[in-house]
Amino acid sequence: MKFNTKAIHSGQAPESRTGAVVVPVFQTSTYAQESPGRHTGYEYSRTQNPTREALEACVADLEMGKHGVAFASGLAAEDALMHLLSAGDRVVCSDDVYGGTYRQFERVFRKHGIDFQWVDSSDVGNVERALAKGTRMLWLETPTNPMLKLTDKSAAAAAARSVGALTVVDNTFSSPYFQNPLELGADIVVHSSTKYLGGHSDVVGGIVVCRDDELAQRIRFVQNAVGGVPGPWDAWLVLRGVKTLGVRMQRHFENALQVARFLEAHPKVERVIFPWLESHPQHALARAQMKGMSGMITMYLASDLEGARRFLEKVRVFTLAESLGGVESLIEHPAIMTHASLPAEVRASLGIADTLVRLSVGIEDVSDLLSDLDAALAVV
Ligand code: P1T
Secondary structure (H helix, E strand, O other): OOHHHHHHHOOOOOOOOOOOOOOOOOOOOEOOOOEOOEOOOOOEOOOOOHHHHHHHHHHHHHOOOOEEEEEOOHHHHHHHHHOOOOOOOEEEEEOOOOHHHHHHHHHHHOOOOOEEEEEOOOOHHHHHHHHOOOOOEEEEEOOOOOOOOOOOHHHHHHHHHHOOOEEEEEOOOOHHHHOOHHHHOOOEEEEEOOOOOOOOOOOOOEEEEEOOHHHHHHHHHHHHHHOOOOOHHHHHHHHHHHOOHHHHHHHHHHHHHHHHHHHHOOOOEEEEEOOOOOOOOOHHHHHHHOOOOOOEEEEEEOOOHHHHHHHHHHOOOOEEOOOOOOOOOEEEOOOOOOOOOOOHHHHHHHOOOOOEEEEEOOOOOHHHHHHHHHHHHOOO
8 A cells, every 4th residue: 555545544443342433542551451461452551552552553654664663742752762772872963953852852862871872974984983993772863853864774774783772763844645664774763753644733652663573562562551651532633743744844845945945045144954955965865765854944044143032033833842743833942942952052052143043834814824934033
């Protein structure tokens, strides 16, 4: 089956008792047993829940994987993956990641003896050199948040495999519609399903997908043993969002391309970063390893912090807010908002400056988005 058919049908056969076409919200914490230990396969909702299972099966299929394991947030999913490691293990990571990922790794797991080495993974040579020092896991975000740097996934995953390290790709910024890292050699894909998978800014969630049975069993063990599961209602909301992922992503891409071209030609904008623009330094790689780009655009204003503030206060159709990937357009200031948890010197080295603004282009009528940006740029 193809993508849109899988999004609507995978894991979502009509319910067996009533024929309900939509997977019900199994809002129950526990399940009746006939005799101690004799049950339907469902014992307790932290361990098994049919609504969550439908979501897991669907996203696993969309990612060309075999197993999906859902969590209460993207960070809960990442936390579960960190639990695959032990004190003394080393992780090589893309240097430009979501601020909360950096905070979890540096301020929670470093204390537990895990070592993180941050590298600019847009140059695979950096990844290879760092891996050579002995590594258990390679953690990639591609495109990165917020600088939209890409990593050559095939080359990086091959390098990791050659030293026996697992490759994890945070695919939140692309969604499975535009790239499937497992197809290019990654072992594990992780998403904040709060973003494009859910797609409507009404739920927080996370999900992990892999192919290997033994690895899936280890992740599922952590899901149950640590317990960061999504509630049935939240799992249902993400599953409902996923049904329209394909049509939404196409529209995000079309709108974002027009917005990126408009911004690139605007005198108040110093530089636009969008992998589908010919000006992006990794445009060729984008075309080679992705089928398209989501609605994420980053730009430097030709101004200062005050100018950026005036611009962000002025937008009306775009909403000034953290997060991304919903149907509505959002805009934010990474240095003050999503990436405030990075030390100032790390932000500076990555280029997360006071004039940097990140846009999550939604699926509204693009003419309204362009007029909104034009009017707001006038005050810069
Ligand atoms: O917010 P949560 O569902 O826990 O997901 C964390 C996360 C993981 N990975 C990436 C690439 C992300 O962008 C995020 C969350 N990001 C934002 C809230 C943001 O505005 O960038």
